[in-house]
Amino acid sequence: MTYTVIAKCEENGCLGIAIATYSIAVGGYCPFFLRNRAVLSTQAFANPALGPLAIEALSNGRSPTQTILELSASDPNFDYRQVGIMDQDGIVGMHTGAECRNWAGHEIIKGAAIFGNVLASHKTIEAMVKTFEKSKDIEFGKRLILTLEAGRNAGGQASSDGLHLPERSAVLSIQTADIVQDIDLRVDFHNDAVTELRRVYEGYSPYIEYYMRRARDPENTPAQDAWVKEKLNDDDIQF
Numbered sequence: 001m002t003y004t005v006i007a008k009c010e011e012n013g014c015l016g017i018a019i020a021t022y023s024i025a026v027g028g029y030c031p032f033f034l035r036n037r038a039v040l041s042t043q044a045f046a047n048p049a050l051g052p053l054a055i056e057a058l059s060n061g062r063s064p065t066q067t068i069l070e071l072s073a074s075d076p077n078f079d080y081r082q083v084g085i086m087d088q089d090g091i092v093g094m095h096t097g098a099e100c101r102n103w104a105g106h107e108i109i110k111g112a113a114i115f116g117n118v119l120a121s122h123k124t125i126e127a128m129v130k131t132f133e134k135s136k137d138i139e140f141g142k143r144l145i146l147t148l149e150a151g152r153n154a155g156g157q158a159s160s161d162g163l164h165l166p167e168r169s170a171v172l173s174i175q176t177a178d179i180v181q182d183i184d185l186r187v188d189f190h191n192d193a194v195t196e197l198r199r200v201y202e203g204y205s206p207y208i209e210y211y212m213r214r215a216r217d218p219e220n221t222p223a224q225d226a227w228v229k230e231k232l233n234d235d236d237i238q239f
Helices: 050-059 064-074 123-134 140-153 193-216 224-231
Strands: 002-008 015-021 031-034 038-044 081-087 092-096 105-109 112-117 169-175 183-187
Touching: 002 038, 002 081, 002 123, 002 140, 015 031, 015 038, 015 140, 015 193, 031 050, 031 169, 038 050, 038 112, 050 064, 050 081, 064 081, 064 092, 081 112, 092 105, 092 112, 105 123, 112 123, 123 140, 140 169, 140 193, 169 193, 183 193, 193 224
Parallel strands: none
Antiparallel strands: 002 015, 002 112, 015 169, 031 038, 038 081, 081 092, 105 112, 169 183
């Protein structure tokens, strides 16, 4: 009961992931990064132990597809899992197990892999693909959030009786060449997690400049509240 986009930014080459789900605290057990090498999500009947195994395989030079095969060999319940991996070259390895609950599937496109399970229909993925492809000129973090919103608006997740399942947790994580510019934002338990993730992202973004300055030039960095008063207007400050 999860839908996900993993992607590579066309402008600067950084890797990112955005996930929305009915489950709680998805950011703690589905997304994984191998810094400057790969991004992945392990989901469906999620087994977080697959994440470190994938990172180890990728660290040892395995391709995304080879890594999927190693995970399959290590997990007797792999038919219940959904795993997507993208490396720094944009190469994707993808697995949607035969036992994943319907609707489940994935699409691999230029610069991204989009996948999900327990969805209302294939239209969730189709809408995400369409939005990602037409938003290439939009800032990367916002592009990933827009892709999640498109999936939600196209039906998102559905229960066994066909009713919409609310998105109760969501995550947006982007790793860059400069660690102080990384973004790792999570909504762990909310009745409209995708909307809340957008609010958190829009509130956080203006502060990236300050957090970079604080890391690199602490001697000349003002107190955060003083910087806020100087740099941001009331519309930029969200709590």
